[in-house]
Amino acid sequence: xxxxxxxxxxxxxxxxxxxxxxxxxxxxxxxxxxxxxxxxxxxxxxxxxxxxxxxxxxxxxxxxxxxxxxxxxxxxxxxxxxxxxxxxxxxxxxxxxxxxxxxxxxxxxxxxxxxxxxxxxxxxxxxxxxxxxxxxxxxxxxxxxxxxxxxxxxxxxxxxxxxxxxxxxxxxxxxxxxxxxxxxxxxxxxxxxxxxxxxxxxxxxxxxxxxxxxxxxxxxxxxxxxxxxxxxxxxxxxxxxxxxxxxxxxxxxxxxxxxxxxxxxxxxxxxxxxxxxxxxxxxxxxxxxxxxxxxxxxxxxxxxxxxxxxxxxxxxxxxxxxxxxxxxxxxxxxxxxxxxxxxxxxxxxxxxxxxxxxxxxxxxxxxxxxxxxxxxxxx
Amino acid sequence: xxxxxxxxxxxxxxxxxxxxxxxxxxxxxxxxxxxxxxxxxxxxxxxxxxxxxxxxxxxxxxxxxxxxxxxxxxxxxxxxxxxxxxxxxxxxxxxxxxxxxxxxxxxxxxxxxxxxxxxxxxxxxxxxxxxxxxxxxxxxxxxxxxxxxxxxxxxxxxxxxxxxxxxxxxxxxxxxxxxxxxxxxxxxxxxxxxxxxxxxxxxxxxxxxxxxxxxxxxxxxxxxxxxxxxxxxxxxxxxxxxxxxx
Numbered sequence: 279x280x281x282x283x284x285x286x287x288x289x290x291x292x293x294x295x296x297x298x299x300x301x302x303x304x305x306x307x308x309x310x311x312x313x314x315x316x317x318x319x320x321x322x323x324x325x326x327x328x329x330x331x332x333x334x335x336x337x338x339x340x341x342x343x344x345x346x347x348x349x350x351x352x353x354x355x356x357x358x359x360x361x362x363x364x365x366x367x368x369x370x371x372x373x374x375x376x377x378x379x380x381x382x383x384x385x386x387x388x389x390x391x392x393x394x395x396x397x398x399x400x401x402x403x404x405x406x407x408x409x410x411x412x413x414x415x416x417x418x419x420x421x422x423x424x425x426x427x428x429x430x431x432x433x434x435x436x437x438x439x440x441x442x443x444x445x446x447x448x449x450x451x452x453x454x455x456x457x458x459x460x461x462x463x464x465x466x467x468x469x470x471x472x473x474x475x476x477x478x479x480x481x482x483x484x485x486x487x488x489x490x491x492x493x494x495x496x497x498x499x500x501x502x503x504x505x506x507x508x509x510x511x512x513x514x515x516x517x518x519x520x521x522x523x524x525x526x527x528x529x530x531x532x533x534x535x536x537x538x539x540x541x542x543x544x545x546x547x548x549x550x551x552x553x554x555x556x557x558x559x560x561x562x563x564x565x566x567x568x569x570x571x572x573x574x575x576x577x578x579x580x581x582x583x584x585x586x587x588x589x590x591x592x593x594x595x596x597x598x599x600x601x602x603x604x605x606x607x608x609x610x611x612x613x614x615x616x617x618x619x620x621x622x623x624x625x626x627x628x629x630x631x632x633x634x635x636x637x638x639x640x641x642x643x644x645x646x647x648x649x650x651x652x653x654x655x656x657x
Numbered sequence: 658x659x660x661x662x663x664x665x666x667x668x669x670x671x672x673x674x675x676x677x678x679x680x681x682x683x684x685x686x687x688x689x690x691x692x693x694x695x696x697x698x699x700x701x702x703x704x705x706x707x708x709x710x711x712x713x714x715x716x717x718x719x720x721x722x723x724x725x726x727x728x729x730x731x732x733x734x735x736x737x738x739x740x741x742x743x744x745x746x747x748x749x750x751x752x753x754x755x756x757x758x759x760x761x762x763x764x765x766x767x768x769x770x771x772x773x774x775x776x777x778x779x780x781x782x783x784x785x786x787x788x789x790x791x792x793x794x795x796x797x798x799x800x801x802x803x804x805x806x807x808x809x810x811x812x813x814x815x816x817x818x819x820x821x822x823x824x825x826x827x828x829x830x831x832x833x834x835x836x837x838x839x840x841x842x843x844x845x846x847x848x849x850x851x852x853x854x855x856x857x858x859x860x861x862x863x864x865x866x867x868x869x870x871x872x873x874x875x876x877x878x879x880x881x882x883x884x885x886x887x888x889x890x891x892x893x894x895x896x897x898x899x900x901x902x903x
Contacts, residue, residue: 289847296841327844340844
């Protein structure tokens, strides 16, 4: 067993730190304030190969495994959760779905563009009334010759407006039937495909979240991923990998908040000494550090299994559940250590605190993760 | 065009400096090492710009132990073609320069590039020594470098202005700010770096001419003195007698 980062991970971490210092940190509060999704940053992330970390090199990707992917997300999220979330959603969901389930033609056509950020990807499963209960979705695709006609709407979709292409899971069979849904690749500009309301969010404000709306949207059958009826099962497998990335996102936020808190606790003096000298603070930091390392081990366990092609539904869910909760707890304690200053926008922990909450909700709530873990350990 | 870029391993700029062995050795414990920024940002990136435009190859050379491979890989990830590590271990400029010159002499490089200095020992000596040992011209502290056929033109920063220098044939140049913009390696570069050649060469015998007796840290910063706003005379007095700035 090895518990050290490989050479690639070290280099990727350094590369992301250099990039984030130059391109993300100086503007992130501005984007956060105005809810701007900074498309040019993602184009630059594409130039660096970070928009197709797992995509094989023959499709223009970087061809790395999950260890390197986790490192990339963690390092981005240590600086800005929003950019980390968008990076994770682009890589794991839209790109991941096509990479795992697309045919050769679809991979050549879309992965090459997604991996280089020529296209930014969106992925649609959730609807207004079906979040955790996604199998009861109402968006329907009806067959009409060689086409499917899609009607309905998807909700809380990352890159729903700025995305150039979306993978959308819609109903092609009976409601509640896990084999009654299919996945389609739909390009922006397809008639009948528009985006709706952009959400005004608590955190992750530079990561765009909108509705996707389908009104008699005709999509050729060649845009279907795999066979009719496989969409939901594909989606669950995509989410297995996606959980690693959201776990990494949570870990990055926790690390960012923790590192800021450690630094501040050494600089802030009260009663004639740095507050880190007080057990009230050092015990908090000890708890934070321990939880962060535990989350990291769970994530690398899941990543290792995924790299080896093993089924890791339980391990992925555990990593996602634990790491997300750690992100919230650690960033909450970080604000507490900063005291009044932590409540202001002059210090970074306020943003980590707001951004962290998404991790326990997006790509399966903590409760859904517990359901998955429970099902697995009791099977 | 065949370019040799010399890189050095230095502590990250945020490192807290401390010493061990009776203050004769830098404490490397938990220190993050990087490629010397002058070597990476200016020498290597300008070499890349030149070969991208005019064709050619870039070899990275470093003198040091196996731990240094990580910074050599970084230079390869940024875009150099191959690399050589001379397996010696000394921070003495003459030793390092002798190893590089000995290797470079036989390889037919058109240009040997270094940073203007390393950010740890700040000797700014190695480039000049390499040139002398190879018997070729040396241009130090260049902020531009252009190559046209067999002729190279460089701008040197001098007090209050610049001078423009021209060189023909093989030469050594030390590079500083202005030469190029730092590049961040991409994922493809990082992946490719794993398979690019890294040749380990045994060092030649070179006598160690100097040795470090002791390192001394500057005195810790004194606490800030607060002078009451209505006591300007005291402030002026302290600025004059203690800080000696007026």
